Amino acid sequence: MKTIFTFTPPAELIQDLTECFPSEDFSFYPDIQHAEKELSNAEVLVTYGEDLTETHIQLADQLKWIMVTSAGLEKMPLQAIKEKGILVTNARGIHKIPMAEFTLGLMLQYAKQFPVMQKQQKEHVWKKGLPIFELSGQTILIVGAGAIGSEIARLAKAFGMKTIGVNSSGEKRDYFDEMQTLDSMYEGLGASDFIVNILPSTSETKHFYQKHHFKSMKNTAVFINIGRGDAVKTKVLMEVLQEKMISHAILDVLEEEPLPEEHPIWSMDNVTITPHISSNTNLYLPRVFEILKHNYRTYTNKQEDFLNVIDVEKGY
């Protein structure tokens, strides 16, 4: 059975995998282009999930299973995959720890004025009296109260924050003091010091945030997007920030990625940009490989207990 990777994992993970499944045939390619000539022999394909086109699915006529090592599937040729009845699994569930740590880290970086202190160190300046504030006592609105949102809320509660969650039903989730729905969240927007977007990308959430949302926020509020870049138009965000409707935006995801070098938002002083990296840690791929190995055993033993099977119709 031939398994093709369209990326090259670290040597220790390759070694562990091949030791676990010594009789299987694994091939590792740096990208999908290098893998193309082998696609027609592949029964299993392992991919980050942003490289596959409909043409690849047609070429890979032995393909039975695609393991996606990320959580979002919006760039996958799902229609073609569905027509061929290919199993799709992903890596959902391993993002909450790194993303919640990253989010709290960004919040603390802002509250504690660390970038100002770094500049002072560079200039050898010892200056106190910076406008540092505390997370304790502040309010956070988390738009998208799923597994990741709940983990952010859990940490925020540990810091003594009030947590408001937003989901489609308004149904209560752990670690939230209050729940609201996407339609009723204006009150929460106006009451919050931090607004974190973690909505997945669907047709309903594309360009979800409009100016009126930002107008409802405090002018001291910080908007953090770690969900999907298309939840808000960069143009809208820039206007909101130029008009100082809010104090700061922290953007791990943007409409256009990679953000082009010449884009003016790079230089706005009330914007922090990180390169879509909130879920990345040294433990990400090891956790992916644990899921992969479990599913590989399931697949080779013709069992049914696959982890993270995607409903290709729904896309999640």
Add this chain to the structure above:
Amino acid sequence: MKTIFTFTPPAELIQDLTECFPSEDFSFYPDIQHAEKELSNAEVLVTYGEDLTETHIQLADQLKWIMVTSAGLEKMPLQAIKEKGILVTNARGIHKIPMAEFTLGLMLQYAKQFPVMQKQQKEHVWKKGLPIFELSGQTILIVGAGAIGSEIARLAKAFGMKTIGVNSSGEKRDYFDEMQTLDSMYEGLGASDFIVNILPSTSETKHFYQKHHFKSMKNTAVFINIGRGDAVKTKVLMEVLQEKMISHAILDVLEEEPLPEEHPIWSMDNVTITPHISSNTNLYLPRVFEILKHNYRTYTNKQEDFLNVIDVEKGY
């Protein structure tokens, strides 16, 4: 009754205080030098605690009470104060929230590579693949397991860290998985990813950390000093960092403060320097004033329930 401040609080705190005690005589001076001519009339003195000399105590011959708005008293002329039987109170107990938030913020800043991302933003570079790690699963050693240390440990536990506390007795404290003593802490030093010093400054803790302590640490360890600058000689720290015995030092306190502009440690790339600011927040002085008002009421009513009375003999 004359009360002299050797610093100028924000207007709203002055207003609140004078409204609470309308018949009392408060004078606010930017520093002790400006206050000197009035010292002989002062019955109460409110100070950050680093400006008083023995001469000031002799000059202030009506002085009955010194309210120190910080926690450390090591720069106070305690012998002269003791001889005149002056009451001393301080602001201990209000540091744990800001200092614990600051410490976790610094740890996340390091783990998440935020300074690298800031540099990338400045250069308009979208680059992933940074060596980000998680706090979850790591070990923190907190040397000085008092109120502040326990609050750091509480947050570290929320992040899924293993916590080891060090105090003089090895007695169990909340939120610590393990306790060690100053003498037996070598095992903890070798097992920890973060070592946080929060020891107070006493004759026993001066220059406490020697090279052999750092030699016991992992070479990937991060040493954080938010306690007192004299716990370790800057020269020793620099050698430890040059020899790469540890990965990084984060120093909110240093032997010499303010750190002189020409000091070479400013420019070391495995050092982060913040200006003795870990307890500062917008809520610090309001909390100090709550203690001050309580004690002021106690004092004017000739009651005994003072908060935070210092044993001048012991110095804490």
